[in-house]
Amino acid sequence: LHTADPPSLIYLKGRLDLLQAPALAIVGARNATPQGLANAEAFARSFSAAGLTVISGLALGVDAAAHTGALCEAGSSIAVIGTGANRIYPSRNAGLARQLASEGLILSEFPLDTPPAAHNFPRRNRIISGLARGVLVVEAAVDSGSLITARMAAEQGREVFAIPGSIHSPLARGCHLLIKQGAKLVESAADVLDELNWQA
Numbered sequence: 001l002h003t004a005d006p007p008s009l010i011y012l013k014g015r016l017d018l019l020q021a022p023a024l025a026i027v028g029a030r031n032a033t034p035q036g037l038a039n040a041e042a043f044a045r046s047f048s049a050a051g052l053t054v055i056s057g058l059a060l061g062v063d064a065a066a067h068t069g070a071l072c073e074a075g076s077s078i079a080v081i082g083t084g085a086n087r088i089y090p091s092r093n094a095g096l097a098r099q100l101a102s103e104g105l106i107l108s109e110f111p112l113d114t115p116p117a118a119h120n121f122p123r124r125n126r127i128i129s130g131l132a133r134g135v136l137v138v139e140a141a142v143d144s145g146s147l148i149t150a151r152m153a154a155e156q157g158r159e160v161f162a163i164p165g166s167i168h169s170p171l172a173r174g175c176h177l178l179i180k181q182g183a184k185l186v187e188s189a190a191d192v193l194d195e196l197n198w199q200a
Contacts (some may be wrong), residue, residue, distance in 0.1 A: 003130040003156055007109035010127075011085035014105035018078055023053040024192070025128050025153070027146040028062025028138035029171050036139035036171065037065040039163060043136065044069030044077070046189035050200040051075050055132050057082070057124065058093055058100070062138045062146075067096055067104070077104040080128045082120035084108060089116040125149040126156075133196055134159030136186070140174030147174050150183065159195060161186045 012019075024047050026040055044054045044066040054070035056063040058079040070077035079100050083089050085108040088097040100106050109127065110120060125148050129135050135153040137160070140146040150160045160183040165172025179185050186192050193200075 003126055005126060006130070007127065009109065011108045011110075011112065012105060013085050014101045015076065015103070016105070018053050018076055018105045019131075021053040021075070022051070022198075023055050023078065023132045024196075025055040025132035025135040025149065026062065026066035026138060027056060027128065027135060027140075027149045029140055029144060029146070030059050030061040030063075031171075032061040032065070032139045033169070033171060036062060040065035040138045041069035043138070043189050043192075045072050047192070048073035048075030048077070050189075050193055050198060052198065053078055055080060055128050057121070057128060058088075058097065058106075060090055060092065064093055064096055067100060071099055071103055078131065079104070079106050080124050080131070081106060081108045082110070082124045083116050084110050084112040084114035086112050087115060121145060122148050126152045129153035129156055129158055132158060134161060134192070136161040136163070136192060137175055137178055137183070138163050139165065139171040141170050142173050142177055144174045147178065150178055159184065161192050161195070163187070
């Protein structure tokens with residue numbers, strides 16, 4: 001409700017109590033490297049163990065790894081999706097979506113049965129950042145949708161964090177660009193928790 005363009009209606013499936021929980025968003029590349037996937041899952045598990053709910057977008061790659069890690073601990077996870085709440089995209093994440101509907105929360109602003117459409121996914125990013133205290137970008141190219149989420153987070157007054165990578169990796173360049181623009185460079189989950197002054 002405190003964002004510039006809040007949704008007028010949301011559809012929810014799962015644990016409604018998670019909407020009241022303090023949260024952190026984790027976003028990143030769909031074609032993430034094995035190290036990027038491992039980082040997303042490990043950071044998400046640490047945040048969830050510390051009592052933060054992890055928000056992401058149920059996409060392949062970093063999103064799915066973040067949801068998987070967060071569901072292992074008490075903080076759980078929220079998926080903000082770009083389809084109707086009864087439609088899961090991509091279908092490869094159907095099992096993860098069932099787990100989120102049972103142990104976490106699936107959220108959508110789109111009417112039931114809305115199919116996947118390219119313009120819906122950047123639009124849902126403002127909800128991902130709006131629900132969170134901050135956004136962590138794990139891996140991203142310079143033209144990644146994750147940078148849209150990070151920009152929206154900054155506009156909404158949220159913290160933006162980025163994990164650095166190799167100067168030779170295209171999937172590190174988006175993170176490096178965010179760091180140059182003022183995002184906090186983080187090497188561990190503790191770096192994020194300290195910046196948020198979060199006590200488990």
